[in-house]
Amino acid sequence: MRTIVSDRLCLRPWEETDADFLFDLESRPETVRYLGPHAKPMTERSEAIASIHRRRALDHHVHGIWAVTVKATGDLVGNLLLKPIPLSTGTGGDAPVEIGWHLHPNAQGAGYATEAAQAVLADASTRGLLLAIAVTDPRNAASQRVCRRLGMQERGVTKAYYDETNLLFTKALSATPSEHRTPPPRANSKAPAAGHGRDLCH
Numbered sequence: 001m002r003t004i005v006s007d008r009l010c011l012r013p014w015e016e017t018d019a020d021f022l023f024d025l026e027s028r029p030e031t032v033r034y035l036g037p038h039a040k041p042m043t044e045r046s047e048a049i050a051s052i053h054r055r056r057a058l059d060h061h062v063h064g065i066w067a068v069t070v071k072a073t074g075d076l077v078g079n080l081l082l083k084p085i086p087l088s089t090g091t092g093g094d095a096p097v098e099i100g101w102h103l104h105p106n107a108q109g110a111g112y113a114t115e116a117a118q119a120v121l122a123d124a125s126t127r128g129l130l131l132a133i134a135v136t137d138p139r140n141a142a143s144q145r146v147c148r149r150l151g152m153q154e155r156g157v158t159k160a161y162y163d164e165t166n167l168l169f170t171k172a173l174s175a176t177p178s179e180h181r182t183p184p185p186r187a188n189s190k191a192p193a194a195g196h197g198r199d200l201c202h
Helices: 016-026 045-057 112-126 141-149
Strands: 009-013 064-070 076-084 097-103 131-136 153-158 166-172
Touching: 009 112, 016 045, 016 076, 064 112, 076 112, 097 112, 112 141, 131 141, 141 153, 141 166
Parallel strands: 097 131
Antiparallel strands: 009 064, 064 076, 076 097, 131 166, 153 166
16 A cells, blocks of 8 residues: 655555554543544554554555655554545445545644645546545534635535444535536435655654
């Protein structure tokens, strides 16, 4: 899986050596409470190792799940994903591509989520992705602020993903002619300047 860098951050594949950080991050109830209806805090380090293996298995030219690190120090600060979103039971059609993030509490408030997401979306747009969506728990005001800073448009409440009620945001990534542009999903619908190189990371 590719590495993506921005001004301050390096987004790289997860490694087994990151297990202690991931366990610390995702054993916190306040971190996982907005990660979907089936997310539960980790209770054993072995869960982090298994999760890292699953994240590394998503090796795709556009999609990925990255460890977010501070470029200058190599310190881990969180997770960012870009992948097809799980559709709710009974929802037909192709799954749109979701961008999502969660950061360690010690790293919040520094603009890292916005910067990391901007870098991944910029990279994905060069690889042909035309539309990205984000869904947030209606109570998750912090992630909604990030969506707006990314220039995403709020589309209202939807039950089309994760078998739960979420607030939907969308962002068109390419200035393609309107007749060829992938239309954004509608709320309640049943259908759906980065650099590269691990050598640039700490």
